[in-house]
Amino acid sequence: MAATTISRAQAWEHVLRARRFDWQRGLSYQHGPISITAGGEWHCSDDIDAPASQLLDIMLPLVARTTPLVMAQLGQSLDGRIATECGASYYVTGQQGLVHLHALRAVVDAVVVGAGTVAMDDPRLTVRHVAGENPVRVVLDPRGRMSESRFVFEDDSAPTLHLVGHEHVARWQACHERHGRGVSVGGLGLKEDGVDPREVIDLLRHQGLNSVLVEGGGMTISRFLQEGCLNRLHSMVTPMIIGSGRPTLTLPVIECLSQAMRPSARHYTLGDDVLFDLDLGAVAQTDRN
Ligand SMILES: NC(=O)c1ccc[n+]([C@@H]2O[C@H](COP(=O)([O-])OP(=O)(O)OC[C@H]3O[C@@H](n4cnc5c(N)ncnc54)[C@H](OP(=O)(O)O)[C@@H]3O)[C@@H](O)[C@H]2O)c1
Structure with a gap:
Protein backbone atom coordinates (compact mmCIF):
# COMPACT_ATOMS: atom_id res chain seq x y z
CA MET A 1 0.00 0.00 0.00
CA ALA A 2 1.34 3.46 -0.91
CA ALA A 3 2.43 5.54 2.11
CA THR A 4 0.18 8.53 2.96
CA THR A 5 1.76 11.97 2.74
CA ILE A 6 0.43 14.70 5.03
CA SER A 7 -0.41 17.80 2.98
CA ARG A 8 -0.32 21.44 4.05
CA ALA A 9 -4.13 21.50 4.25
CA GLN A 10 -4.09 18.48 6.57
CA ALA A 11 -1.32 20.04 8.64
CA TRP A 12 -3.48 23.15 9.07
CA GLU A 13 -6.29 20.96 10.45
CA HIS A 14 -3.79 19.62 13.00
CA VAL A 15 -2.87 23.18 13.97
CA LEU A 16 -6.54 24.06 14.56
CA ARG A 17 -7.04 20.85 16.52
CA ALA A 18 -4.00 21.63 18.67
CA ARG A 19 -5.45 25.09 19.30
CA ARG A 20 -8.67 23.53 20.62
CA PHE A 21 -6.83 20.98 22.79
CA ASP A 22 -6.73 21.79 26.52
CA TRP A 23 -2.97 21.86 27.20
CA GLN A 24 -3.58 22.37 30.92
CA ARG A 25 -5.07 18.87 31.06
CA GLY A 26 -2.42 17.03 29.09
CA LEU A 27 1.07 17.88 27.92
CA SER A 28 0.91 15.82 24.77
CA TYR A 29 -1.64 14.30 22.47
CA GLN A 30 -1.82 12.22 19.35
CA HIS A 31 -4.24 12.48 16.45
CA GLY A 32 -3.74 10.07 13.59
CA PRO A 33 -0.07 10.00 12.59
CA ILE A 34 0.83 13.25 14.39
CA SER A 35 1.84 13.59 18.02
CA ILE A 36 2.38 17.00 19.57
CA THR A 37 3.83 18.03 22.91
CA ALA A 38 3.34 21.29 24.80
CA GLY A 39 5.80 23.83 23.45
CA GLY A 40 5.15 22.78 19.85
CA GLU A 41 7.43 19.78 19.30
CA TRP A 42 5.79 17.32 16.92
CA HIS A 43 6.37 13.98 15.29
CA CYS A 44 4.67 12.42 12.27
CA SER A 45 4.70 8.68 11.67
CA ASP A 46 3.59 9.15 8.02
CA ASP A 47 5.40 11.02 5.26
CA ILE A 48 4.84 14.74 5.39
CA ASP A 49 5.50 17.24 2.62
CA ALA A 50 7.86 20.18 3.15
CA PRO A 51 5.21 22.98 3.28
CA ALA A 52 3.17 20.95 5.79
CA SER A 53 6.23 20.34 7.94
CA GLN A 54 7.15 24.05 7.86
CA LEU A 55 3.59 25.04 8.80
CA LEU A 56 3.69 22.79 11.88
CA ASP A 57 7.12 24.15 12.87
CA ILE A 58 5.90 27.74 12.66
CA MET A 59 2.40 27.44 14.09
CA LEU A 60 2.50 24.75 16.79
CA PRO A 61 4.57 26.78 19.31
CA LEU A 62 1.75 29.37 19.15
CA VAL A 63 -1.05 26.95 20.00
CA ALA A 64 0.51 24.08 21.97
CA ARG A 65 1.03 26.14 25.12
CA THR A 66 0.16 26.07 28.78
CA THR A 248 8.87 48.99 11.84
CA LEU A 249 10.02 49.44 15.41
CA THR A 250 11.01 52.57 17.33
CA LEU A 251 12.55 52.00 20.75
CA PRO A 252 14.51 54.20 23.16
CA VAL A 253 18.02 55.14 22.00
CA ILE A 254 20.87 52.80 22.98
CA GLU A 255 24.57 53.58 22.78
CA CYS A 256 26.22 50.29 22.01
CA LEU A 257 25.13 47.14 20.26
CA SER A 258 25.57 45.07 23.40
CA GLN A 259 22.36 46.78 24.58
CA ALA A 260 20.44 45.61 21.52
CA MET A 261 17.89 42.81 21.83
CA ARG A 262 19.14 39.53 20.40
CA PRO A 263 16.28 37.10 20.87
N1 LIG B 1 3.28 46.19 7.21
C1 LIG B 1 2.59 45.83 8.27
O1 LIG B 1 2.74 44.71 8.78
C2 LIG B 1 1.63 46.78 8.87
C3 LIG B 1 0.74 46.32 9.87
C4 LIG B 1 -0.15 47.22 10.43
C5 LIG B 1 -0.14 48.54 10.01
N2 LIG B 1 0.71 48.94 9.03
C6 LIG B 1 0.79 50.34 8.61
O2 LIG B 1 1.26 51.04 9.73
C7 LIG B 1 0.77 52.38 9.69
C8 LIG B 1 0.22 52.71 11.06
O3 LIG B 1 1.22 52.43 12.02
P1 LIG B 1 1.63 53.48 13.08
O4 LIG B 1 2.82 52.97 13.78
O5 LIG B 1 1.69 54.81 12.41
O6 LIG B 1 0.35 53.54 14.03
P2 LIG B 1 -0.39 52.43 14.94
O7 LIG B 1 0.60 51.68 15.75
O8 LIG B 1 -1.36 51.67 14.13
O9 LIG B 1 -1.26 53.36 15.87
C9 LIG B 1 -0.58 54.23 16.73
C10 LIG B 1 -1.62 54.96 17.53
O10 LIG B 1 -2.38 54.05 18.32
C11 LIG B 1 -2.57 54.59 19.62
N3 LIG B 1 -1.75 53.81 20.55
C12 LIG B 1 -1.23 52.61 20.32
N4 LIG B 1 -0.57 52.16 21.41
C13 LIG B 1 -0.68 53.11 22.34
C14 LIG B 1 -0.21 53.24 23.68
N5 LIG B 1 0.47 52.28 24.29
N6 LIG B 1 -0.49 54.37 24.34
C15 LIG B 1 -1.20 55.35 23.74
N7 LIG B 1 -1.67 55.28 22.48
C16 LIG B 1 -1.43 54.17 21.80
C17 LIG B 1 -2.11 56.03 19.52
O11 LIG B 1 -3.23 56.73 19.06
P3 LIG B 1 -3.32 58.35 19.04
O12 LIG B 1 -2.52 58.74 17.82
O13 LIG B 1 -4.76 58.64 18.91
O14 LIG B 1 -2.72 58.83 20.29
C18 LIG B 1 -1.00 55.93 18.49
O15 LIG B 1 -0.68 57.12 17.84
C19 LIG B 1 -0.30 52.42 8.63
O16 LIG B 1 0.25 53.08 7.52
C20 LIG B 1 -0.55 50.96 8.30
O17 LIG B 1 -0.86 50.83 6.93
C21 LIG B 1 1.61 48.09 8.46
Whole structure:
Protein backbone atom coordinates (compact mmCIF):
# COMPACT_ATOMS: atom_id res chain seq x y z
CA MET A 1 0.00 0.00 0.00
CA ALA A 2 1.34 3.46 -0.91
CA ALA A 3 2.43 5.54 2.11
CA THR A 4 0.18 8.53 2.96
CA THR A 5 1.76 11.97 2.74
CA ILE A 6 0.43 14.70 5.03
CA SER A 7 -0.41 17.80 2.98
CA ARG A 8 -0.32 21.44 4.05
CA ALA A 9 -4.13 21.50 4.25
CA GLN A 10 -4.09 18.48 6.57
CA ALA A 11 -1.32 20.04 8.64
CA TRP A 12 -3.48 23.15 9.07
CA GLU A 13 -6.29 20.96 10.45
CA HIS A 14 -3.79 19.62 13.00
CA VAL A 15 -2.87 23.18 13.97
CA LEU A 16 -6.54 24.06 14.56
CA ARG A 17 -7.04 20.85 16.52
CA ALA A 18 -4.00 21.63 18.67
CA ARG A 19 -5.45 25.09 19.30
CA ARG A 20 -8.67 23.53 20.62
CA PHE A 21 -6.83 20.98 22.79
CA ASP A 22 -6.73 21.79 26.52
CA TRP A 23 -2.97 21.86 27.20
CA GLN A 24 -3.58 22.37 30.92
CA ARG A 25 -5.07 18.87 31.06
CA GLY A 26 -2.42 17.03 29.09
CA LEU A 27 1.07 17.88 27.92
CA SER A 28 0.91 15.82 24.77
CA TYR A 29 -1.64 14.30 22.47
CA GLN A 30 -1.82 12.22 19.35
CA HIS A 31 -4.24 12.48 16.45
CA GLY A 32 -3.74 10.07 13.59
CA PRO A 33 -0.07 10.00 12.59
CA ILE A 34 0.83 13.25 14.39
CA SER A 35 1.84 13.59 18.02
CA ILE A 36 2.38 17.00 19.57
CA THR A 37 3.83 18.03 22.91
CA ALA A 38 3.34 21.29 24.80
CA GLY A 39 5.80 23.83 23.45
CA GLY A 40 5.15 22.78 19.85
CA GLU A 41 7.43 19.78 19.30
CA TRP A 42 5.79 17.32 16.92
CA HIS A 43 6.37 13.98 15.29
CA CYS A 44 4.67 12.42 12.27
CA SER A 45 4.70 8.68 11.67
CA ASP A 46 3.59 9.15 8.02
CA ASP A 47 5.40 11.02 5.26
CA ILE A 48 4.84 14.74 5.39
CA ASP A 49 5.50 17.24 2.62
CA ALA A 50 7.86 20.18 3.15
CA PRO A 51 5.21 22.98 3.28
CA ALA A 52 3.17 20.95 5.79
CA SER A 53 6.23 20.34 7.94
CA GLN A 54 7.15 24.05 7.86
CA LEU A 55 3.59 25.04 8.80
CA LEU A 56 3.69 22.79 11.88
CA ASP A 57 7.12 24.15 12.87
CA ILE A 58 5.90 27.74 12.66
CA MET A 59 2.40 27.44 14.09
CA LEU A 60 2.50 24.75 16.79
CA PRO A 61 4.57 26.78 19.31
CA LEU A 62 1.75 29.37 19.15
CA VAL A 63 -1.05 26.95 20.00
CA ALA A 64 0.51 24.08 21.97
CA ARG A 65 1.03 26.14 25.12
CA THR A 66 0.16 26.07 28.78
CA THR A 67 0.62 29.82 29.19
CA PRO A 68 -1.09 32.80 27.52
CA LEU A 69 0.34 34.14 24.26
CA VAL A 70 0.95 37.76 23.36
CA MET A 71 2.62 38.00 19.97
CA ALA A 72 3.08 40.59 17.26
CA GLN A 73 3.56 40.49 13.52
CA LEU A 74 5.08 42.93 11.07
CA GLY A 75 5.52 42.85 7.33
CA GLN A 76 8.55 44.95 6.51
CA SER A 77 10.76 45.98 3.62
CA LEU A 78 14.49 45.20 3.62
CA ASP A 79 15.12 48.71 4.88
CA GLY A 80 12.82 48.31 7.87
CA ARG A 81 9.65 50.11 6.73
CA ILE A 82 6.07 48.90 7.18
CA ALA A 83 4.45 51.56 5.00
CA THR A 84 5.24 54.61 2.88
CA GLU A 85 5.37 58.07 4.44
CA CYS A 86 1.67 58.61 3.72
CA GLY A 87 0.82 55.20 5.22
CA ALA A 88 0.30 52.97 2.16
CA SER A 89 1.07 49.37 3.18
CA TYR A 90 -1.02 47.21 0.81
CA TYR A 91 0.88 44.99 0.37
CA VAL A 92 4.38 44.99 1.73
CA THR A 93 4.59 41.19 1.79
CA GLY A 94 3.61 38.67 -0.89
CA GLN A 95 0.64 36.29 -1.07
CA GLN A 96 2.20 33.72 1.28
CA GLY A 97 2.81 36.48 3.80
CA LEU A 98 -0.85 37.40 3.61
CA VAL A 99 -1.90 33.78 4.12
CA HIS A 100 0.44 33.61 7.11
CA LEU A 101 -1.13 36.73 8.64
CA HIS A 102 -4.60 35.18 8.31
CA ALA A 103 -3.29 31.94 9.87
CA LEU A 104 -2.06 33.96 12.84
CA ARG A 105 -5.49 35.61 13.21
CA ALA A 106 -7.12 32.17 13.14
CA VAL A 107 -5.14 30.87 16.13
CA VAL A 108 -5.65 33.78 18.55
CA ASP A 109 -8.56 34.96 20.68
CA ALA A 110 -7.99 38.65 19.90
CA VAL A 111 -6.22 40.80 17.34
CA VAL A 112 -5.11 44.25 18.49
CA VAL A 113 -4.44 47.22 16.21
CA GLY A 114 -3.50 50.80 16.96
CA ALA A 115 -5.57 53.83 16.03
CA GLY A 116 -3.13 54.72 13.25
CA THR A 117 -3.72 51.45 11.42
CA VAL A 118 -7.50 51.64 11.71
CA ALA A 119 -7.47 55.27 10.56
CA MET A 120 -5.18 54.57 7.63
CA ASP A 121 -6.08 51.07 6.43
CA ASP A 122 -9.68 50.63 7.61
CA PRO A 123 -8.86 46.89 7.94
CA ARG A 124 -11.35 44.03 8.27
CA LEU A 125 -9.17 41.94 10.63
CA THR A 126 -11.08 38.75 9.76
CA VAL A 127 -9.84 35.32 8.67
CA ARG A 128 -10.37 34.89 4.95
CA HIS A 129 -7.29 33.22 3.42
CA VAL A 130 -7.36 30.10 5.63
CA ALA A 131 -10.10 28.08 7.31
CA GLY A 132 -10.70 29.24 10.86
CA GLU A 133 -12.69 31.47 13.17
CA ASN A 134 -12.42 35.24 13.39
CA PRO A 135 -10.76 36.59 16.53
CA VAL A 136 -12.20 39.45 18.56
CA ARG A 137 -11.03 42.71 16.95
CA VAL A 138 -9.55 45.19 19.40
CA VAL A 139 -9.02 48.82 18.43
CA LEU A 140 -6.56 50.66 20.66
CA ASP A 141 -7.80 54.26 20.51
CA PRO A 142 -6.84 55.94 23.82
CA ARG A 143 -7.74 59.45 22.66
CA GLY A 144 -11.06 58.27 21.25
CA ARG A 145 -10.21 59.93 17.97
CA MET A 146 -11.38 57.25 15.57
CA SER A 147 -13.84 58.10 12.81
CA GLU A 148 -17.30 56.64 13.50
CA SER A 149 -17.42 54.98 10.11
CA ARG A 150 -14.67 52.39 10.31
CA PHE A 151 -15.27 48.92 8.87
CA VAL A 152 -14.62 47.11 12.16
CA PHE A 153 -17.36 49.18 13.83
CA GLU A 154 -19.92 48.66 11.08
CA ASP A 155 -19.30 45.00 10.30
CA ASP A 156 -20.70 42.32 12.60
CA SER A 157 -18.85 39.29 11.23
CA ALA A 158 -16.62 39.31 14.33
CA PRO A 159 -16.95 40.87 17.79
CA THR A 160 -15.21 44.24 18.13
CA LEU A 161 -13.86 45.83 21.30
CA HIS A 162 -13.08 49.55 21.16
CA LEU A 163 -10.58 50.55 23.87
CA VAL A 164 -10.53 54.26 24.66
CA GLY A 165 -9.35 56.46 27.53
CA HIS A 166 -11.81 56.37 30.47
CA GLU A 167 -13.03 59.89 29.70
CA HIS A 168 -14.17 58.82 26.22
CA VAL A 169 -16.06 55.66 27.20
CA ALA A 170 -19.54 57.19 27.65
CA ARG A 171 -19.35 59.13 24.37
CA TRP A 172 -18.32 56.06 22.37
CA GLN A 173 -20.85 53.78 24.06
CA ALA A 174 -23.59 56.25 23.11
CA CYS A 175 -22.22 56.46 19.57
CA HIS A 176 -22.14 52.69 18.98
CA GLU A 177 -25.59 52.30 20.56
CA ARG A 178 -27.00 55.08 18.39
CA HIS A 179 -25.84 53.19 15.32
CA GLY A 180 -27.26 49.93 16.69
CA ARG A 181 -23.84 48.26 16.68
CA GLY A 182 -22.68 45.42 18.90
CA VAL A 183 -19.30 47.06 19.51
CA SER A 184 -18.16 46.84 23.16
CA VAL A 185 -16.28 49.76 24.65
CA GLY A 186 -13.56 49.38 27.29
CA GLY A 187 -11.82 52.09 29.31
CA LEU A 188 -8.06 52.54 29.70
CA GLY A 189 -5.98 54.81 31.92
CA LEU A 190 -4.05 57.34 29.87
CA LYS A 191 -0.75 58.44 31.35
CA GLU A 192 1.76 60.99 30.05
CA ASP A 193 3.52 58.33 28.00
CA GLY A 194 0.29 56.78 26.77
CA VAL A 195 -1.37 53.52 27.78
CA ASP A 196 0.55 50.78 29.55
CA PRO A 197 0.25 47.66 27.33
CA ARG A 198 0.00 45.56 30.52
CA GLU A 199 -3.34 47.22 31.19
CA VAL A 200 -4.53 46.18 27.74
CA ILE A 201 -3.40 42.57 28.31
CA ASP A 202 -5.11 42.49 31.71
CA LEU A 203 -8.33 43.88 30.32
CA LEU A 204 -8.35 41.26 27.56
CA ARG A 205 -7.58 38.42 29.99
CA HIS A 206 -10.47 39.52 32.21
CA GLN A 207 -12.64 38.87 29.16
CA GLY A 208 -11.12 35.42 28.60
CA LEU A 209 -8.97 36.57 25.67
CA ASN A 210 -5.72 34.82 26.51
CA SER A 211 -4.00 34.58 23.16
CA VAL A 212 -3.42 37.93 21.50
CA LEU A 213 -1.94 39.02 18.19
CA VAL A 214 -0.77 42.64 18.07
CA GLU A 215 -1.04 43.19 14.35
CA GLY A 216 0.25 46.71 14.05
CA GLY A 217 1.21 49.26 13.41
CA GLY A 218 4.81 49.97 14.29
CA MET A 219 4.09 52.35 17.16
CA THR A 220 1.73 49.98 18.92
CA ILE A 221 4.03 46.97 18.57
CA SER A 222 7.04 49.04 19.67
CA ARG A 223 5.27 49.94 22.87
CA PHE A 224 4.37 46.32 23.66
CA LEU A 225 7.95 45.27 22.91
CA GLN A 226 9.49 48.08 24.97
CA GLU A 227 7.42 47.09 28.01
CA GLY A 228 8.40 43.41 27.71
CA CYS A 229 4.83 42.45 26.82
CA LEU A 230 5.48 40.16 23.84
CA ASN A 231 6.30 36.44 23.92
CA ARG A 232 6.96 36.32 20.22
CA LEU A 233 7.44 38.50 17.17
CA HIS A 234 6.91 37.35 13.60
CA SER A 235 8.74 39.71 11.31
CA MET A 236 8.21 39.04 7.61
CA VAL A 237 10.97 40.63 5.56
CA THR A 238 10.29 41.22 1.89
CA PRO A 239 12.98 41.99 -0.71
CA MET A 240 11.76 45.51 -1.36
CA ILE A 241 13.42 48.83 -0.56
CA ILE A 242 10.97 51.64 0.21
CA GLY A 243 13.69 54.08 1.20
CA SER A 244 11.45 56.31 3.34
CA GLY A 245 8.24 55.90 5.31
CA ARG A 246 6.89 54.45 8.57
CA PRO A 247 9.47 52.50 10.56
CA THR A 248 8.87 48.99 11.84
CA LEU A 249 10.02 49.44 15.41
CA THR A 250 11.01 52.57 17.33
CA LEU A 251 12.55 52.00 20.75
CA PRO A 252 14.51 54.20 23.16
CA VAL A 253 18.02 55.14 22.00
CA ILE A 254 20.87 52.80 22.98
CA GLU A 255 24.57 53.58 22.78
CA CYS A 256 26.22 50.29 22.01
CA LEU A 257 25.13 47.14 20.26
CA SER A 258 25.57 45.07 23.40
CA GLN A 259 22.36 46.78 24.58
CA ALA A 260 20.44 45.61 21.52
CA MET A 261 17.89 42.81 21.83
CA ARG A 262 19.14 39.53 20.40
CA PRO A 263 16.28 37.10 20.87
CA SER A 264 16.60 33.51 19.76
CA ALA A 265 15.33 33.29 16.21
CA ARG A 266 14.22 30.81 13.61
CA HIS A 267 13.66 31.74 9.98
CA TYR A 268 11.59 30.34 7.14
CA THR A 269 11.16 31.14 3.47
CA LEU A 270 7.60 31.98 2.43
CA GLY A 271 7.60 32.69 -1.30
CA ASP A 272 9.94 35.64 -1.85
CA ASP A 273 9.71 36.67 1.82
CA VAL A 274 11.65 35.49 4.85
CA LEU A 275 9.82 35.06 8.14
CA PHE A 276 11.89 35.69 11.27
CA ASP A 277 10.22 34.05 14.27
CA LEU A 278 11.66 35.67 17.39
CA ASP A 279 11.18 34.05 20.77
CA LEU A 280 11.04 36.89 23.31
CA GLY A 281 10.42 34.70 26.36
CA ALA A 282 7.90 35.34 29.09
CA VAL A 283 5.65 38.36 29.13
CA ALA A 284 6.27 40.99 31.82
CA GLN A 285 4.18 40.72 34.96
CA THR A 286 0.56 41.80 34.65
CA ASP A 287 -2.07 41.89 37.41
CA ARG A 288 -3.26 38.41 36.44
CA ASN A 289 0.12 36.66 36.06
N1 LIG B 1 3.28 46.19 7.21
C1 LIG B 1 2.59 45.83 8.27
O1 LIG B 1 2.74 44.71 8.78
C2 LIG B 1 1.63 46.78 8.87
C3 LIG B 1 0.74 46.32 9.87
C4 LIG B 1 -0.15 47.22 10.43
C5 LIG B 1 -0.14 48.54 10.01
N2 LIG B 1 0.71 48.94 9.03
C6 LIG B 1 0.79 50.34 8.61
O2 LIG B 1 1.26 51.04 9.73
C7 LIG B 1 0.77 52.38 9.69
C8 LIG B 1 0.22 52.71 11.06
O3 LIG B 1 1.22 52.43 12.02
P1 LIG B 1 1.63 53.48 13.08
O4 LIG B 1 2.82 52.97 13.78
O5 LIG B 1 1.69 54.81 12.41
O6 LIG B 1 0.35 53.54 14.03
P2 LIG B 1 -0.39 52.43 14.94
O7 LIG B 1 0.60 51.68 15.75
O8 LIG B 1 -1.36 51.67 14.13
O9 LIG B 1 -1.26 53.36 15.87
C9 LIG B 1 -0.58 54.23 16.73
C10 LIG B 1 -1.62 54.96 17.53
O10 LIG B 1 -2.38 54.05 18.32
C11 LIG B 1 -2.57 54.59 19.62
N3 LIG B 1 -1.75 53.81 20.55
C12 LIG B 1 -1.23 52.61 20.32
N4 LIG B 1 -0.57 52.16 21.41
C13 LIG B 1 -0.68 53.11 22.34
C14 LIG B 1 -0.21 53.24 23.68
N5 LIG B 1 0.47 52.28 24.29
N6 LIG B 1 -0.49 54.37 24.34
C15 LIG B 1 -1.20 55.35 23.74
N7 LIG B 1 -1.67 55.28 22.48
C16 LIG B 1 -1.43 54.17 21.80
C17 LIG B 1 -2.11 56.03 19.52
O11 LIG B 1 -3.23 56.73 19.06
P3 LIG B 1 -3.32 58.35 19.04
O12 LIG B 1 -2.52 58.74 17.82
O13 LIG B 1 -4.76 58.64 18.91
O14 LIG B 1 -2.72 58.83 20.29
C18 LIG B 1 -1.00 55.93 18.49
O15 LIG B 1 -0.68 57.12 17.84
C19 LIG B 1 -0.30 52.42 8.63
O16 LIG B 1 0.25 53.08 7.52
C20 LIG B 1 -0.55 50.96 8.30
O17 LIG B 1 -0.86 50.83 6.93
C21 LIG B 1 1.61 48.09 8.46
